[in-house]
Amino acid sequence: MPGTNLTRAEAQERARLLTVDAYEIELDLSGAQEGGTFRSRTTVRFDAAEAGDTFIDLVAPTVHEVVLNGAALDPGKVFADSRIALDGLAAGANELRVVADCAYTNTGEGLHRFVDPVDQQAYLYTQFEVPDARRVFASFEQPDLKASFAFTVRAPEGWVVISNSPTPEPEGDSGAVWRFAPTPRISSYITALIVGPYHSVHSSWEGEDGRLVPLGLYCRPSLAEFLDAEDIFAVTRQGFDWFQEKFDYAYPFEKYDQLFVPEFNAGAMENAGAVTIRDQYVFRSKVTDAAYEVRAETILHELAHMWFGDLVTMEWWNDLWLNESFATYTSIACLAHAEGSRWPHSWTTFANQMKTWAYRQDQLPSTHPIMAEIRDLDDVLVNFDGITYAKGASVLKQLVAYVGVDEFFRGVQAYFRRHEWGNTRLSDLLDALEETSGRDLRTWSKAWLETAGINVLRPEIETAPDGTITSFAVRQEAPALPPGAAGTSTLRPHRVAVGLYDLVDGRLVRTDRIELDVDGPLTDVPQVAGRPRPAVVLLNDDDLSYAKVRLDPASLEAVTRHLGDFTESLPRALCWASAWDMTRDGELATRDYLELVLAGIAKESDIGLVQSLQRQVKLALDLYAAPDWRPTGLARWSEFALERLRAAEPGSDHQLAWARALAGTARTDEQLGLLEGLLDGSRSVDGLAVDTDLRWSLLLRLTATGRADGARVDAELARDATSAGERHAASARASLPTAEAKAEAWASVVESDKLPNALQEAVIGGFVQTEQTELLAPYTERYFAALKDVWETRSHEMAQQVAVGLYPAAQVEQATLDATDAWLASAEPGAALRRLVTESRAGVERALRARAADAAAGGAAGGGAS
Missing domain, CATH: 1.20.930 (Transcription Elongation Factor S-II; Chain A)
Structure with a gap:
């Protein structure tokens, strides 16, 4: 439908013609418990630069009224293809009124409706990014047509209603109508409503000037016992403190609510003052500290958006990376540097997980510049990817090193003051940073933001017979972009550190560090000549630049034997990431990667790295191993996982990680028997709590291998009659190795459209089992x-x-x-x-x-x- 897919040209013309002032939106959600549709009444006031024609967006089953400047229009004539044609606008002030029936969804788009199987109550929340406010009210659906929004909501008695503005006292004898004050000027995609009998906990943050910002946490009552409010508030206050100092701009909204909502498609969404977060982050079973770190990064990422994205917003979606890269960089910097942070090693996690995602994305045929060409909404909907988030944040980190931390944040402060409540382009940020740093950033921008692909850095080392280095250089390569990718590969300037590591008392210790600029195909490093050859030469030490790094043969040999012996976590992460990338590129055989992991992972203290390695090994064995050797590799890995489970400290994060790894790969009668015993209570591992979510992990492996059937799944669901239990059960049933189970799963997803988003995802996850290729x-x-x-x-x-x-x-x-x-x-x-x-x-x-x-x-x- 042409109206559903807004083009950039259409958006530019509409923005040229219109200035939007205010929306008044009335929603009757009193029938939400039953579902179906709801009445939506929108009044929008706007100015037109000249008399002319335009349109407003709306996705709705039925439109009852369209009244433009007091004149009633025929909905049957003006509403088509998710647009309402507005012909004959007056120059100057205009007023539009639209009355429609809009639909609740079960897809996580628009106004999502979920019924909790625990209490049989309905819970609603909105998700509007990219173009889905139009599913709830008529709107000019593009980020640069900002306006104030005033919501009035009718909802069932006893429910709560949360929006961007502070929640008012409900009106009426039954307390069923909430009238929210108008918001500041914001984009439609960050407006929000969360409605239902949610449980809440409240606190506040106090700034140095004495200002109090109310803080709220919300979740379903069935999760209330697991809501660790004080930990979440602690991370939130840490973010407020750090961002307030770095941004030097007061938090721009009146309150800050975080709402853990069901069946959420993304990790979280930066609705102004009302952030929605997937409720899997309310941990109902034991998780490792890595999960808490990921949650903390998500909390801080969304908080950073209140300034970068909500206060100041991109003009069009080609600058989406500005929103997401900035939020990613600052959230991780806060974790790494804020006083009292539990995760000062967060750049290690970034190097091992986020950058690995970026490297993978950047080698696909769809690779694109960080500043992507976004022609229409279809383009942006598939552009929430590793380049937009992780590569952009990597390059932003490099930019901070290039201009200086203080200069960077002074530029950001000027940017916020200059463009508050407005819309910007990349050039606006670069202007501010050039002013505070004194550097020309246009050449840097062209090389890093406007080109696609990734560079490879390799050390070239020559030594004398006595082991002394006679020459050292860094070779930069620009591999050709994948077939089908737009653009050409390019060499770029890199600011890198070269780390020299030697074995000291059995540990790999950095003995020297040289920081330099790498530019062009070959950069000589004369400072190293004349020194004894170190055990390991690590390019891009401290992870300053964005590039694939290779080890020379002698360093690779030392790392293979001693990767777990680095005294610091970041160089270990960089070496692990390099080895994984070499495996994906076919430069390191899967069997050799497995040996590297088997030799080093037992010494790895960083639980996030351990869990990343476990996932990567399983992926490599499933997809990258030669078929005739694959059973041997899987057997070695499952035996090793069982050994590490038994050797791990009772009750530790490592023990839980190895229990989950074994649950993903167990294959022998002994291993599967242990899973069965842990599940039925006849077997135990000292210190291992076989709680609700671990039980499902064990059962999923048993169903996928044919050791448990549908009746066993039903019994487990009876123990865990929750929405999470329903998702796990759906995966387990779809994983059964029978033609009947596969046909049923396929039909429920492909031949029917009745499943809600979370259950559909669960069925797909269970359906696809790499050990069932013949069946599939x-x-x-x-x-x-x-x-x-x-x-x-x-x-x-x-x-x-x-x-x-x-x-x-x-x-x-x-x-x-x-x-x-x-x-x-x-x-x-x-x-x-x-x-x-x-x-x-x-x-x-x-x-x-x-x-x-x-x-x-x-x-x-x-x-x-x-």
Whole structure:
């Protein structure tokens, strides 16, 4: 539908014509417990620069009234394709009134409605980014048409209603109407409503000037016992303190609520003063400290958005990276540097997880500049990716090093003051940073923000017979962009540190550090000549730049034997990340990567790194191992996981991590028997709490291997009759290794559109089991036969789950590539769907190359089953 997909040209013309003043929105949600539709009344006042025609956006089953400047328009004539045509606008002031019936959703878009199986109560929340405020009220749906928003909501008695403005006392004898004060000028996509019988906890933050900002936490009553409010408030106050100092701009809203909501598609959303967060972050079972770190980063990321994104907002979605990269960089910097932080090692986590995501994304056919070309809403909907978030934050970190920390934040302070409540482009931020740093940032911007792809840095070291270094240089490469990617590869300027590490009492200790600029294909490092060759030479030490780093042969040999012996976590993370990238690129065989992990992971103290390595090993064995050696590798890994589980300190995070790793890979009768025993209570591991979520992890492995059936799943669901239990049960049933289970799962997702977003995701996750490739093989043809219809008839979030989740990624064979190519040629999909499918195809192509490299390594070692 042309009206659903707004183009940038249309948005620019509408912004040229209109200045929007205010919305008054009345929503009757009194029937929310029953569902269906709700009445939406919108009055919007705006000015037109000249007489002319435009349109307002609305996604609604029925439009009852459209009144423009007092004249009633025929809805049957002016409402089509999710747009209401507004012809004959008066120059100057205009007023529009729209009355419609809008629909509750179960897709996590617009006004999502969820019924908790515990109390059978409905819980509502809005999710409007990118273009879904129009599912709730008529709006000019683009970020640069800011306005004030005043909501009036009718809801069932006893419920609470939360919005961007402070919650008023409800009106009426039954206390059923809430009239919120108008917001400041904000974009429509960050307005919000959260409605239902939510549980709440309240506190405040006090600034140095004595200002009190009310803080609220909300969740469903069925999760209230698990809401660790004081920990969440502590992280929030830490963020307020640090951001207030760095931004030197008062928190711009009247209160700050964080609402943990069900079936949320993303991690969180920066609605002004009313942040929604997925309620999986209310931990109902034991998790490792890495999970608390991820939650803290999410909390701080959304808080940073209150300034960067909400107070000052991008003009159009091509500058989405400005919002997301800034929030990512500052949230991690806060964790690393704020006084009293529990996670001063957060840059280690960033290097091992976020940058790995960026490197992977940047090598796909869909790679794009950080400042992407966004032609329409379809483009931006698939652009919340590793480049927008992680590469952008990496480059921002590099920019901070380039201009100086103090100069950077002084520029940000000037930017906030200059553009408060307005919209900006990249050039506005660069102007402010140039003023405070005195540096020309246009050349830097062109090299780093306006080009795609990734550079590779390699050390070139020559030594004398006595081990003395005679020459040292850094070789920079710009690999060709993947076929189909726009643009050309380029060499860039890098500010890097070179770390020199030697073994001291069995530990790898940095003995020297040299910081320099790398530019062009070869950069000489004369400072190193004449020194004894160190055990390890680590390029990009301290992770200052964004580049793939390779180890020279001698360093790789030392790291293979001593990776766990680095005294600091960041160089370990950089070496682990380099080894993983080499494995993905086919430069390091999967079997050799496994040996590296087996040799070093037992010494790894950082639990986040341990869990990343566990995921990467399993992925490598599933997709990158030569098929004839894969059973050997899986057997070694599962045996090692069992050994580490038994050796771990009772009750520790490492013990829990290894229990979950074993639950993901157990294969022998002994290992699966232990899972069964832990589940039924006949077996135990000292200190290991087999709580609700761990029970589901154990059961999922048992169902996937045929050791448990649907009746066992039903029994476990009876123990955990919650929404989380329903999701776990859906995954477990879909994982059963029978044709009947697969057919039922497929039908529920592809042939029906009744499942809500969270259950659909759970079914897909259980359906795809890499050890069931023969059972899943017939679904490759069925996937391509159904894909285009699913894409054209479902909402974006639901269609994307199917397009990505059910792609036959586990069928690592040429036939999958051929089937994909044939479909791309015949189906002629739109740009967004084409991007998702070609990204998935690239994963299979990479896996084939990695398998070939692993097979070659097995042949060189004397056979593929070593």
